Amino acid sequence: MRVFSFAEVVIDIPKQGAFHYIVPPRLQNQLCIGERVLVPFGNGQRIGFVTGLLDNTHIKNLKEILSALDEKPILNIEMLELTRWISEYYLCSHAEAIKASLPAGLNKLPRSKLPGINFLTKQNAASCGELTSHPVKGGIKKNAAVSFDEHGECKISQK
DSSP: OOOSSSEEEEEEESSOOOOOEEEOGTTTTOOTTTTTEEEEEEEEEEEEEEEEEHHHSSSOOOOOOOOOOSSSOOOHHHHHHHHHHHEEEEEHHHHHHHHHHHHHGSSSSSSSGGGTTTOOOOHTTTOOOOHSOOTTTTTTOOTTTEETTOOEEEEEEEE
């Protein structure tokens, strides 16, 4: 398998063209065209779509892709070509055309991919002693503080 150092990524903003990002070593053997990625953009992070892989680029001071959001590409080459044609015909960005062609749920960041945040699920709620010993009707309150100790134990303080 060929290893690429850079990726062309389109982001859902009203701009034609792709941005170049460094493919970090941990993703070099697995990143494919058609996958969604989390990338730094401005002061925040955005979901982008990989539309190309490159050996080199003339652009300087590039940022790294933060993570791949899919195990397999969600867009094949035909779909990428169709969405590129749509973007040219309807004068929108390539990412806008891709976003319009996908189910709405794929345009949001999965909770498991948010960096540094642990989410409670039904599977791990049983391990949260304070949740099970002090059940709250309707679940955890909106302003509850959730933290994890050094052993991974969940601590919840309801306010």
